Amino acid sequence: MEITEAIRSVRSKQAQQPSAECSQTLTVRADTFREHILQVYTPSLQETLCTDSQECFFGNHPTLATLNKTYGSRAGAIWLVPQITDCVSFTNNKGTLNDRQTESLASLIASEYYYLKVSELMLFFRRFKLGKYKEIYGNFSPMVITLSIREFIIERNNAYFKHKSKIEEEKRSKDKNSSMSYQEYLKAKNRK
Structure with a gap:
């Protein structure tokens, strides 16, 4: 589904004709979205970006919420x-998802996991393809992805916890190295 289709859908739901200025803004946002997001964060980027999970988790990449705020309320789902x-x-597999299932799955992920960065989701899809999560038997079901993403969230949360702990430990170590004992303080005070 293209962003322009989503914009038309939003326009028809609003039941009002947008002004010419609003229409130009939506077109610019669609072009910018296509250029800065859809053409940059493509599935093929998974092979290079997602080899470094630290970059995916902690790098400067937009979240689905940021896409929605910047490019329109359906941008996150459209990117997915x-x-x-x-x-x-x-x-x-034997079965594929039809358009309705794909759009529904994208909307569910975008609304439930809006806080995830696009790089994190790309890492999830790469790991999914590597077989790290649920196995697929028979026809492919959207539930395989929704159940697998829950496992990924646990991995992500663990990575964030470890990252935060490491930063705090480095800070404590730095503070410890730059502090002085009470005896050293008294000596320094007496020298004055």
Whole structure:
């Protein structure tokens, strides 16, 4: 689903004709979204970006919420469609998702996991393709992805906890090295 389709859908739901200025803004946002997000964070980038999980978790990449705020309320879901489509086609399973299932899955992920960075989701899809999560038996189901993403969230939370602990430990170590004992303080005070 293209961003322009989502914009048309939003416009029809609002039941009002946007002004010419509003229409130009939406077109600019769609072009910017395509250029800065859809053409940059493509499924093929998973092979390079996602080899470094630290970059995916802690790098400067937009969240789904940021996409929605910047490019329109459906931007996160729209970005997810090619990621999901690529993942499903990779499985080469008996069944594929129809358009409605793909859009519904994208909307569910975008609304439930809005806080995830696009790089984190790309890491999830890469790991999914590597077989780190649920196995697929018979026809492919969207539930395989929704159940697997819950496992990924646990991994992500553990990575964030370890990262925060490491930063705090480094800070304590730095503070310890730059502090002085009470005896050293008294000596320094007496020298004055």
